[in-house]
Amino acid sequence: MSIRVNPEVQKALDEGRPVIALESTIISHGMPYPQNVETANKVEQIIRDHGCVPATVGIVDGVGVVGLNKEEIEEMGKRGHSIPKVSRRDLPIVMAEKSWGATTVATTMILASKAGVEFFVTGGIGGVHRGAQETFDISADLEELQNTNVTVICAGAKAILDLRLTMEVLETKGVPVLGYQTEDLPAFYCRKNSDGLKVDYAVKDPEDAARIVKAKRDLGLTGGILITNPIPEEYAMDNAVIDKVIADAIKEMDEKGIHGKECTPFLLAKVAEITGGNSLNANIHLVFNNAAVGSEIAKAYSKL
Ligand code: PSU
Numbered sequence: 001m002s003i004r005v006n007p008e009v010q011k012a013l014d015e016g017r018p019v020i021a022l023e024s025t026i027i028s029h030g031m032p033y034p035q036n037v038e039t040a041n042k043v044e045q046i047i048r049d050h051g052c053v054p055a056t057v058g059i060v061d062g063v064g065v066v067g068l069n070k071e072e073i074e075e076m077g078k079r080g081h082s083i084p085k086v087s088r089r090d091l092p093i094v095m096a097e098k099s100w101g102a103t104t105v106a107t108t109m110i111l112a113s114k115a116g117v118e119f120f121v122t123g124g125i126g127g128v129h130r131g132a133q134e135t136f137d138i139s140a141d142l143e144e145l146q147n148t149n150v151t152v153i154c155a156g157a158k159a160i161l162d163l164r165l166t167m168e169v170l171e172t173k174g175v176p177v178l179g180y181q182t183e184d185l186p187a188f189y190c191r192k193n194s195d196g197l198k199v200d201y202a203v204k205d206p207e208d209a210a211r212i213v214k215a216k217r218d219l220g221l222t223g224g225i226l227i228t229n230p231i232p233e234e235y236a237m238d239n240a241v242i243d244k245v246i247a248d249a250i251k252e253m254d255e256k257g258i259h260g261k262e263c264t265p266f267l268l269a270k271v272a273e274i275t276g277g278n279s280l281n282a283n284i285h286l287v288f289n290n291a292a293v294g295s296e297i298a299k300a301y302s303k304l
């Protein structure tokens, strides 16, 4: 596979300094332009301010890039939905076609692990969709978390998913789900989920989280670790409000017959549309918070 690691990222890796991977689907499909590019740049800055090196991952002319430059991030954001969203199954196609691609959690994990990056910060992961008993719509992100050695720091998952089934699948796949200073599984916009679901283990500080990652790696146990970090209180949204918005978005998706890889982007855009700027602001700030916490965990890990 053709991969290009940004020289600054490679240097940090060679010197054992902490590197944080970031995904590009959150830029192209997760937020509107220009807030997507502003957010991507600010997230990189937060990671630098915390003493780590950011590596935004994406596919440029068929090459898997670990550490996109400013112009490439701008282009990902500007082209938005016209850049294909690339999950594991799409990767060989965009590479062979030498086209651009936005990496999901799954493909960002693949490229990060090939470059030797352990930590990856994002907003929310994909999971088991509601009604998956019928549709079989289960994100390839879960498969990747089972198989690929990358630790993902996120704000849980949006309630566009069936969070209970998502937790069941993660258990089956042997993926530890940690809560950063919380026992409740965070639900992206909300600090807690509406179903009373708990994480597997609440970590008290970055060192605590880093030790768990180290234990898994020392044992040679394949696969990822999920660290869920609740959205800061001041940006959190009301569970009842979000639940209603999501129910309406799913109804419209079903009526329009949207399925497959279009589901997640449709629901993300619909929720943003119905809630106006509120959810976008929440989305941006939870990613900032994940970047800060993820950086502290990566730094703690580099000292173990
Ligand atoms: N959930 C979000 N924001 C996102 C995504 C999911 O709250 O941007 C993106 C991520 O890139 C994730 C992908 O990996 O959607 C999952 O898509 P699918 O369900 O088609 O696997």
Ligand code: MN
Residues within 6 Å of the ligand: 137, 138, 139, 140, 260, 261, 263
């Ligand atoms: Mn899907």
